[in-house]
Amino acid sequence: MKALAGIRVVDFSWVRAGPWATRWLGAFGAEIVKIEWPENERGRLPSTTTPQHLEVNLNTSGNFNDTNVNKKSLSLNVRTAKGLDIVKRLIAVSDIVIENFSSRVLHSWGLGYDEQRRIKPDIVYVSMSGYGHTGRHHHYTTFGPVAQAVSGLTFLSGLPDQPPAGWGWSYMDDTGGMYGAMCAMTGLYHRNMTGQGQHIDLSQMVASVPLVGPALLDVTVNGRGSRRPGYPPGNRAHWPGTPLTANYRGGPTVAPHNAYRTDPGGYNDWCVIVCQSDAEWRRLVQVMGARSWASQDKFATVAGRLQHQEELDERIEGWTRTLGKYAVTDQCQAAGVRALPVQSAEDRVEHDPQLRHREMYLESEHPALGRHKVQNAPFKLSETPATNYLPSPMIGQHTREIVEGLLGFSREELRAGFADGTFWPTQRPRFPYQEEMLR
Amino acid sequence: MTEASPQPGSLPGPLAGVRVLELADETGQFCGKLFGDLGADVVKIEPPGGEPCRRIGPFLGDIPHPERSLSFWYYNTSKRGITLDINTADGRHLFRSLTAPADVVLETFRPGHLASLGCDYATLSKNNPGLILCSLTPFGQTGPWRDYLSSDLLHMAAGGQMASSGYDETDVPNAPPIAPGGGNAWHMGGHFAYMAIMAALVHRTVSGRGQYIDASIHEACALTTESAIANYIYRGEVLQRHTGRHHSAGPSPRTQFRAGDGNYVCALVGGRLNPRYVRELADLLDTNGMAGDLRDPKYQNQAVIAANTSRIIDGLVAGFIASLPAEEVYHRAQERGFTWGAVRAPEQLLADPHLSDRGFWKEVEHPELSHRFTYPGEAAIFNGSPWRISRRAPLIGEHNAEILGGELALSAGELTMLMENHVI
Numbered sequence: 001m002k003a004l005a006g007i008r009v010v011d012f013s014w015v016r017a018g019p020w021a022t023r024w025l026g027a028f029g030a031e032i033v034k035i036e037w038p039e040n041e042r043g044r045l046p047s048t049t050t051p052q053h054l055e056v057n058l059n060t061s062g063n064f065n066d067t068n069v070n071k072k073s074l075s076l077n078v079r080t081a082k083g084l085d086i087v088k089r090l091i092a093v094s095d096i097v098i099e100n101f102s103s104r105v106l107h108s109w110g111l112g113y114d115e116q117r118r119i120k121p122d123i124v125y126v127s128m129s130g131y132g133h134t135g136r137h138h139h140y141t142t143f144g145p146v147a148q149a150v151s152g153l154t155f156l157s158g159l160p161d162q163p164p165a166g167w168g169w170s171y172m173d174d175t176g177g178m179y180g181a182m183c184a185m186t187g188l189y190h191r192n193m194t195g196q197g198q199h200i201d202l203s204q205m206v207a208s209v210p211l212v213g214p215a216l217l218d219v220t221v222n223g224r225g226s227r228r229p230g231y232p233p234g235n236r237a238h239w240p241g242t243p244l245t246a247n248y249r250g251g252p253t254v255a256p257h258n259a260y261r262t263d264p265g266g267y268n269d270w271c272v273i274v275c276q277s278d279a280e281w282r283r284l285v286q287v288m289g290a291r292s293w294a295s296q297d298k299f300a301t302v303a304g305r306l307q308h309q310e311e312l313d314e315r316i317e318g319w320t321r322t323l324g325k326y327a328v329t330d331q332c333q334a335a336g337v338r339a340l341p342v343q344s345a346e347d348r349v350e351h352d353p354q355l356r357h358r359e360m361y362l363e364s365e366h367p368a369l370g371r372h373k374v375q376n377a378p379f380k381l382s383e384t385p386a387t388n389y390l391p392s393p394m395i396g397q398h399t400r401e402i403v404e405g406l407l408g409f410s411r412e413e414l415r416a417g418f419a420d421g422t423f424w425p426t427q428r429p430r431f432p433y434q435e436e437m438l439r
Numbered sequence: 440m441t442e443a444s445p446q447p448g449s450l451p452g453p454l455a456g457v458r459v460l461e462l463a464d465e466t467g468q469f470c471g472k473l474f475g476d477l478g479a480d481v482v483k484i485e486p487p488g489g490e491p492c493r494r495i496g497p498f499l500g501d502i503p504h505p506e507r508s509l510s511f512w513y514y515n516t517s518k519r520g521i522t523l524d525i526n527t528a529d530g531r532h533l534f535r536s537l538t539a540p541a542d543v544v545l546e547t548f549r550p551g552h553l554a555s556l557g558c559d560y561a562t563l564s565k566n567n568p569g570l571i572l573c574s575l576t577p578f579g580q581t582g583p584w585r586d587y588l589s590s591d592l593l594h595m596a597a598g599g600q601m602a603s604s605g606y607d608e609t610d611v612p613n614a615p616p617i618a619p620g621g622g623n624a625w626h627m628g629g630h631f632a633y634m635a636i637m638a639a640l641v642h643r644t645v646s647g648r649g650q651y652i653d654a655s656i657h658e659a660c661a662l663t664t665e666s667a668i669a670n671y672i673y674r675g676e677v678l679q680r681h682t683g684r685h686h687s688a689g690p691s692p693r694t695q696f697r698a699g700d701g702n703y704v705c706a707l708v709g710g711r712l713n714p715r716y717v718r719e720l721a722d723l724l725d726t727n728g729m730a731g732d733l734r735d736p737k738y739q740n741q742a743v744i745a746a747n748t749s750r751i752i753d754g755l756v757a758g759f760i761a762s763l764p765a766e767e768v769y770h771r772a773q774e775r776g777f778t779w780g781a782v783r784a785p786e787q788l789l790a791d792p793h794l795s796d797r798g799f800w801k802e803v804e805h806p807e808l809s810h811r812f813t814y815p816g817e818a819a820i821f822n823g824s825p826w827r828i829s830r831r832a833p834l835i836g837e838h839n840a841e842i843l844g845g846e847l848a849l850s851a852g853e854l855t856m857l858m859e860n861h862v863i
Contacts, residue, residue, distance in 0.1 A: 003638035006645075016665065028638040048688075049669045062673025063666040113822075130778075132820065135796035140773040144665075145684065145694065146780035149705035150769070154683065155784050157604060157619035163695060163703055164782055165617040166683040168603030169665035178630040179818050185637035186477055190453035190824050192644040198823025206799060207818035211626055215785040217509040218497045220813040225786035232620050235592060235601075246496035249591045250465045250510065250622030253496070257592060259601065259615045267677070270616055272596040338588040340597040342616050345671035345678070348599055348661050357582035360658055361672075373672050378658030379635040380579070382560070383650035384642050386635070 002029020003384035007188065008094040010087070011035065011071065012078075013180075014042045016144070016170060017204060018100030018128055019067045020177025025096070025184060026070030027377055027386040033090060033402055034071045035078060036395055039425055043067065044395065051369065059368040059394045059431070066374055068392035069364070074403070075396030075423055082422045084109060089407050091119045095191075096184050100128035100176075103138040113199040122197035124187035128180045132203030142204050144170020151208030152215065155226060156248065159234040175211070176204040214248045235259045235272065240309045252276055255305040256284070258313050259342060260320040262328055270342035271325040273316065273332060278302065284337045288319045326351070349373060366391040367433075399423050400437035414438065452478015453824040457640065459543040460484060460534075461518065462525070465492040465622070466656060467547035467575045468514040470629035470636075474543070475517030476817060477826050482842060483520045484534070487861050489835040499808075505835060512832045516803065516814065520833025521842050522863045529862045531556055536847050538563045542649075543636055544572045550580045560651040570649040571639045575632045579655035589656070594624035598660025603667055605680035607693075616680060627663050628656030683782070692748065695782065696757050698765035703782035706760065706772070708752050714739040720756070723775050729759040789813075801828045839863055 007030040011022045019034075026032040038058055047061035054060045074090075077083040088111075091097060097116055099106055106112060106127065116123045127133055130142030148154045148167055158165035183200045191197050209216070218224045226232075230242025237247050237257040244253065254276055262269045275281040278301065285294040293315050298304045305312055320328050325341035332339035343352060349361050361373035377386040403409045403417070415438055417423040424430060457479040461471035468483075468490075475481040483490075492514075493505035500507070524530040535558065538544060544563065546553055553559060553574070564570045574580060577589035595601050595618035606614040632654040639650050670676040670688060678686035683695030683703065692709030708720075721733040733755060737743050744751070760768050765781040772779035781787075788794060799816045817826040843849050843863065857863045 001646075003642035007641075024634055049666060049673045051673050063669035066666075066669045066672075131793060132797060134820070135793040137773070137793040140793075141776070141778045142780070143707060143778055145705050145707065146778050149703075149782040150780040152783050152785035152788055153619070153621065154705065154782050156621045157617055159606075159611065159614065159617070162606070162611055162614075163697070164683050165605050165614075165619075165680075166695070166705075166782075167600075167619050168605070168678075168680055168684070168686040169667065170685070171619070171623075171663065171665075174663045174665055175626070175630065178634065182473070182630065182634050182637065183819050183821075185634065185641055186453045187821070189637060189641050189644065192641060193456070194824075196823055198821060200819050200821050202819035203797075206794065206797060209788060209794065209799070210815050210818055211621060211623060212785045212788075213513040213815050214497070214510045215621070216788065216815050217513050217812070219786045219789060221499055221509055222497060222501065224497070225784055227784040227786065235615060235618050246498075246510070247620065248497075248510070248622060249620055250492075250495065250625050251590050251592075252494070259596065259618075267679075268602050268616070270596070270601070272592050272601075272618070274590045274592055276590065333584075333587045336588065338590055338593055340587070340589070340593040342596045342601045343599055343661075344602045345599060345664070345667040346675075347602075348597075349668065349671055352597070352661075354578055354582045354584035354657060355661060358579055358655065358658060360661060361668075369673070375662055375668055377635075378631050378656075378662055379573075379652055379654040381635060381639060381650055381652050383646075383648060384638065386638070 001384050003381065003386070004028040004030035007031065007096065009033065009096040009098060010090055010094045012099035012101065013128070014100065016043070016067065016173035017176035018098065018180060019043055020174060021128065021180025021184065022071060022098060023067055023069060024181040027388065029384070032071035034068065034073045034393065035076050035087065036073055037075065037077055038395060038428060041395070054369070062369060062372065065366055065369055065372070065392040069374055069388045070390045071393055072398035072402065073393035073395055075399050077422055078109060080422060082417070082420070084111070086403070086407065086422070087111065088119050091116055091123065093406065094120065094123070096124045096126065096188065098126045098128065098180060098184060100180070102141055103129040103131065103133045117197065122191050122195060124184060124191055124197050125199045126180055126184045126187065126202060127199065128176060128202045128204065130203065131205050133201045144173040147172040147176070147204045147208045150205055152212040153208050156212065156215065156232055158232050160230050160232070160239050160242070172204055172208050176207055179207045214246070218246065236309065238306055240307070253306070254302055255309045256312055256316055260313070260317040262320050262325040263323055265321070268342055268344045268347065269325055271320055271328040271339055272342065274338040276338065280337055281305065283335045284332065287331050287335045287337055362388070364388060364391050367394060394431065394433060396424060396434055450824055452826060453821055454479040457543065458482070458541045459545060460537055460541050462544070462546040462548065463575070464490060464547050465495060466577065466625050466628060467545055467632070468492065469625050470575060470632045471518060471545055472514050472516055473629065473633045476828050478824065481518040482537070482838070483515060483518045483833060484523050485520060485835065487522045487524050487863060489522070513814070515832035517829040518833055519838040519842065520836065521839050522836040524862050525556060525558070527862050529857060529860070531558065533843065533847060534558065535563065538570060539566050541567070541570060542640070544570065545575065545632070545636070546572070547575050550574070550576055550585050564649060568648060569643055571636055571643065571652065573632055573636050573652040573654055575628055575654045575656065577655070578657045580653045584657070591622050591624045592618050594656055594660045595619065597657060598624065599664040599667060600660060603664055603678060603680060603686040606682045610682045624656060624660055627659040628654065631659040692752050696760040698760050698768055699762055700764040702765035704760045704765050704768045704779060705782055706756060706779045708756055709748070712744050712748060712751065713741060714744070717744060719775060723772060723777060724755060724759045726771055727759060727762050729755065729762055731755050803828055803831050805831050807834065836863060
């Protein structure tokens with residue numbers, strides 16, 4: 001049993017945030033009809049995640065596969081009258097419409113909320129645009145890094161007196177996607193309870209701002225900005241030699257609180273250690289072998305450890321360098337000390353015993369890519385498991401199923417739509433599975 | 440404005456009628472806030488004396504006090520609060536009474552703790568088959584790391600955030616991987632937990648049945664590094680960290696530039712340079728007379744552009760950005776269709792007119808202080824059922840009389856006895 005069984009989603013989403021949203025609706029069992037057009041596809045191509053031994057084409061992006069499991073693909077030129085009519089027939093039998101175009105696109109197609117509502121009165125429409133559909137900068141555009149920059153998220157990451165280190169990926173594409181799914185399900189719940197649909201106007205830039213909440217309250221309540229000496233304090237809770245102020249990381253101001261190099265000193269050979277109390281520190285001292293340096297009075301109190309943090313961190317690293325990052329982790333955690341390894345993607349997939357136990361990466365067969373691990377869900381629902389059940393669709397793979405099976409078109413009409421460029425560009429070579437569906 | 444109606448201020452939120460009991464520390468309070476701000480009736484159950492994360496700063500006026508934690512204020516809006524020690528028999532009895540009419544219980548105890556108190560899902564759902572119980576914990580309820588201790592920094596390390604974030608060696612030699620700040624491990628866990636609970640709530644509107652949810656913050660973080668996992672699984676790549684931009688398998692053009700006022704600008708140029716982009720870029724740079732030779736027809740050739748990428752980005756674009764304040768670059772570029780942004784400190788957001796246009800900032804009344812404070816608002820505008828903060832965070836035990844006295848019908852004498860016995 002799936003939580004969203006019987007729910008159908010018209011999915012216009014293209015670049016990362018949108019497909020990440022519908023991935024989760026799909027994981028919960030909604031039928032995701034992904035509407036794609038090969039000429040302006042941006043999630044499949046350009047691909048930097050095609051296995052080295054395969055040709056780069058619309059069906060061989062590894063990242064697309066991971067981002068679009070549990071979906072069906074309808075290839076359709078929405079920018080034609082006939083294509084638009086088909087979309088409207090699809091909306092009439094759907095529950096949710098979700099898209100992540102710029103703010104005016106759907107409206108310009110004649111598919112704004114008013115039209116959607118005319119077709120399907122209780123439709124839940126989630127628009128995921130950069131700046132939202134209202135406000136003076138609604139026409140501005142974002143990708144994750146820009147939303148992160150403009151909202152203050154980028155600024156929160158880095159070492160003092162250095163440029164921001166920021167986020168090494170589009171955190172707000174991941175998180176914008178989360179909000180897309182959260183909004184869709186919240187709107188769906190409301191619809192089920194009241195019978196009312198609505199337009200939910202999500203903005204990637206605006207959605208970033210609440211993630212900076214405590215720093216913003218420090219401004220509005222205390223008048224303290226983040227542009228100040230010692231902030232951001234890198235991986236530390238506090239930067240030595242600067243005024244003691246909150247760091248907004250959601251934990252206490254303590255030392256040790258840092259990343260330390262581990263053996264054999266490679267690029268990702270680091271372990272983080274945090275002691276949130278004197279008791280935790282004393283346990284770490286024991287784990288490190290009760291060396292005399294560690295028993296000095298100046299390290300016995302949190303105030304002392306914060307004051308002598310440079311020396312403290314240097315000393316701790318002297319110990320961590322003698323061990324691998326998983327050994328440091330295991331020894332510390334066995335003694336009740338907070339420590340975890342810095343993990344690359346390879347580490348998470350191959351070496352993390354917890355993720356393995358929880359089956360975070362399970363293999364799945366894809367017709368073009370072959371057998372690969374796919375990311376699973378971070379929650380286990382006892383009655384409606386959100387496990388992956390479909391590989392990502394090849395482009396247009398489900399066109400016949402949807403057009404004939406769901407919308408009731410004939411095989412002749414399907415062929416006519418391929419002939420006139422509604423279901424596939426007339427000049428573009430078709431994949432074998434498309435030839436198959438036209439037989 | 441096209442189709443959005445004015446914010447319907449008086450309508451109930453989309454989760455009106457949903458009762459959530461929250462027993463959460465700093466790891467789960469954000470999830471509860473999402474429910475509260477979206478209209479659910481969230482009752483926060485704190486231990487007597489208050490939840491320990493009330494000790495996290497900053498504090499109002501820099502005076503440390505459990506009622507003055509801005510971190511607590513922020514993450515606990517739109518909730519009511521009671522105190523209850525569920526480690527006592529009396530406390531457990533009251534907790535069970537509260538779960539009978541509840542829709543959702545969100546808890547962040549160490550794995551097994553609730554069950555050890557006789558409050559596992561099977562027991563709690565006996566009289567309430569529609570109950571949804573979500574345990575949101577650092578590593579989930581099973582596995583070799585189940586009982587490991589954690590913190591935001593630890594999650595950012597093991598989740599992969601740090602492996603992707605940091606500096607180019609040429610910018611900051613020997614820099615460590617950097618854990619982005621802001622407590623985002625808790626946000627990642629909260630988002631996924633919210634989503635799972637919502638799926639269960641939607642399912643319940645059809646089936647009438649609740650369920651148990653085991654959510655893991657470590658897994659939530661491990662899922663939040665965009666394509667890093669795919670880069671490894673499909674190509675075996677280990678990604679390098681770069682200053683203020685995406686991880687990548689090889690070298691990549693920089694996207695973060697110092698502006699004339701010393702602030703930075705995020706300008707996504709690399710990978711986008713083609714003849715049309717160069718023409719538009721020349722127009723943008725010309726607004727400050729900085730286009731250099733970019734209008735030379737030779738740049739209308741992709742091969743010439745490719746051969747000059749570094750000169751265009753590190754010379755002309757960097758020069759243009761260095762000639763103006765960051766905000767000025769941001770707006771000039773966006774008005775011309777460039778996806779660029781200023782790297783702002785949080786305090787700069789208060790002056791952003793776009794956020795004001797969307798009614799983003801919320802004035803929240805703190806009656807005990809006779810003061811209203813400005814809070815960041817909601818991620819999205821729900822045009823039919825508003826997402827909005829309904830009240831400030833609860834004071835310690837603020838609603839004991841209202842909920843324990845009112846709903847559970849305890850007398851004043853009983854409440855006094857419970858207080859004296861450290862149950863509430």
